Amino acid sequence: MADTSFTAQMAAKLGLDEKYVIPYGYDKAKVSLEVLKQDRKRGRLILVSALTPTPAGEGKTTVSIGLAQGMKAIGKKECLALREPSMGPVFGRKGGATGGGASSITPGESINLGFTGDFPAITAANNLLAAVIDNALFYKTTRLDQNKVTWKRVMDMNDRALRQIVIGLNKNGVPREDGFNITPASEIMACFCLAEDRDDLRRRIDNLVIGFTADDQAVYARELGVTDALLAILKEAVNPNLVQSLEGVPAFVHGGPFANIAHGCNSVIATKMALSCADYAVTEAGFAFDLGAEKFLDIKCRQSGLSPDAIVIVELSARSRCTVAWPRPSWKPRMPRPCAAVWITWRLTSRAPACTSAPSPSPSTSLPLRIPRRKSLR
Numbered sequence: 001m002a003d004t005s006f007t008a009q010m011a012a013k014l015g016l017d018e019k020y021v022i023p024y025g026y027d028k029a030k031v032s033l034e035v036l037k038q039d040r041k042r043g044r045l046i047l048v049s050a051l052t053p054t055p056a057g058e059g060k061t062t063v064s065i066g067l068a069q070g071m072k073a074i075g076k077k078e079c080l081a082l083r084e085p086s087m088g089p090v091f092g093r094k095g096g097a098t099g100g101g102a103s104s105i106t107p108g109e110s111i112n113l114g115f116t117g118d119f120p121a122i123t124a125a126n127n128l129l130a131a132v133i134d135n136a137l138f139y140k141t142t143r144l145d146q147n148k149v150t151w152k153r154v155m156d157m158n159d160r161a162l163r164q165i166v167i168g169l170n171k172n173g174v175p176r177e178d179g180f181n182i183t184p185a186s187e188i189m190a191c192f193c194l195a196e197d198r199d200d201l202r203r204r205i206d207n208l209v210i211g212f213t214a215d216d217q218a219v220y221a222r223e224l225g226v227t228d229a230l231l232a233i234l235k236e237a238v239n240p241n242l243v244q245s246l247e248g249v250p251a252f253v254h255g256g257p258f259a260n261i262a263h264g265c266n267s268v269i270a271t272k273m274a275l276s277c278a279d280y281a282v283t284e285a286g287f288a289f290d291l292g293a294e295k296f297l298d299i300k301c302r303q304s305g306l307s308p309d310a311i312v313i314v315e316l317s318a319r320s321r322c323t324v325a326w327p328r329p330s331w332k333p334r335m336p337r338p339c340a341a342v343w344i345t346w347r348l349t350s351r352a353p354a355c356t357s358a359p360s361p362s363p364s365t366s367l368p369l370r371i372p373r374r375k376s377l378r
Contacts, residue, residue, distance in 0.1 A: 010242055013250050014079070014277040021242065024116050027107050030239040031252070031273060033197060040276040043079075047308040048284045049293035051315045059100070060284045063314045066103035068282045069247045079278035080105070080251035081271045083264075083286065084119065084241070085112050088158040088182045105243050105251045118254070119156045119183050121237040125230040126154045126186040130178075132226045133210060134167070137174040144219050146176045149211040156183040182258075188230070190262040193255035194303050196269065198231065198238060205230055240270040250277070259286035263295040268304040275306075289313060 007029050011018040020032040048067065050058035061082060071078045082105070085097035096112040098105050105111065114120065130153045136142035137149075155162070162180040169175055183189060187208055195201035206222035213219060221227065240254040254270035257263060264286030265271075274281035285292035293311070301307055 010250055016277065028110065028116060029242045030116060031242050032239060033269065035273055035276065043275045043279045043281050044309040045275060045306060046280060046282045046310045046312065047293065047296060048282060048312045048314065049289040050313060052288045058314055058316055060314055061097055062100045062103045063312065064282050064284045065099040065105060065245050067312065068249045069103065069245055071280055072247065072249050077279040078249055079274040079281050080249055081266050081274040081281055081283040082251055082253045083256035083266045084115060084253050086119065086182060086184045086256060087113065087156045092158050102246055105245050111243065111253060116241050118237040121233050122186060122188050122192060123154055123156055123183045125233045126188045128229060128233065129221060129226060132224050134174060136224060143213045144211045145214045146174050149176065151210040152179050152181050154181045154183045154186045184256050184258045185261045189255065189257045193257055193265065193267040196304060201238065202227055202231060240267065240273055259292035259295055263299045264292040265296050265300045268300065271306060
């Protein structure tokens with residue numbers, strides 16, 4: 001009888017030896033970094049971004065998943081590389097981040113609520129460094145000025161009351177102002193998502209600035225000798241998570257820094273792994289194109305050597321109501337509607353995606369693919 005386990009199915013779809021697919025329950029897994037050391041043909045990268053979104057979102061993740069499922073339906077070997085959702089937005093106004101309707105990844109509840117423990121590991125690593133900083137201040141074993149510590153604690157939740165606090169009021173503490181950020185705002189998260197392997201992650205953590213001396217000299221995390229401990233916490237988290245869409249498209253969901261604070265993209269490791277396992281890899285950049293996509297191109301691509309072969313820009317017909325109307329109309333979440341337009345821009349190289357029959361565009365041209373509108377919003 002053929003092996004029908006999740007890991008066996010995913011290994012077969014991605015062309016991997018099953019020993020590299022590490023099961024996490026019955027419907028998700030992690031993939032060993034050893035895959036990136038293999039000599040595998042690299043696929044083509046498709047970036048999905050959007051115009052300024054509506055309060056309920058513009059639908060980048062939904063379009064990314066739908067695009068990948070559509071390409072799978074026409075016989076392409078396709079893979080997704082998406083961001084992990086934070087529980088702050090999940091329990092806030094925005095909600096989950098696993099797509100919508102038939103364009104979703106599964107298991108949605110697990111992905112939105114902790115998943116495989118990557119965010120808790122990043123939270124623990126960040127807060128361990130914060131604890132070591134306060135310990136060094138107490139024992140006076142650091143050059144840091146207690147009033148110039150820039151490293152904050154984090155938690156994966158929206159909690160307005162903890163944004164600015166005073167700590168160290170007991171006899172074993174050093175009183176100073178501190179605060180909590182949300183986990184996707186941690187510099188550990190940014191390092192985690194830009195690192196190409198464990199050695200690169202070590203280098204980035206070593207070079208983190210945690211504060212300044214009394215004469216404004218930078219103090220680095222490596223001076224506290226805690227990097228090995230942080231890497232031990234992140235040992236399993238650094239392996240990309242593997243799930244699938246409702247129609248069976250493999251999806252690497254790994255890392256999730258916010259674009260307004262960091263660079264707003266999933267991990268470089270996950271993106272490169274998706275490219276090594278499929279002919280086409282669809283990824284997304286958070287927030288609008290002028291923020292997330294620019295950071296994808298200016299930061300992630302320059303740091304990693306990646307370069308998108310096609311860019312998809314999503315726009316909802318409802319967006320214009322929320323952008324130009326004043327006072328702003330009340331927003332009532334509805335079922336996803338077809339986009340007013342989706343623009344696909346090809347890089348002018350021989351690597352232009354073969355997934356379309358449209359002619360190659362002339363220089364500085366993007367092709368709008370018009371989708372029939374439903375009744376206009378009232």
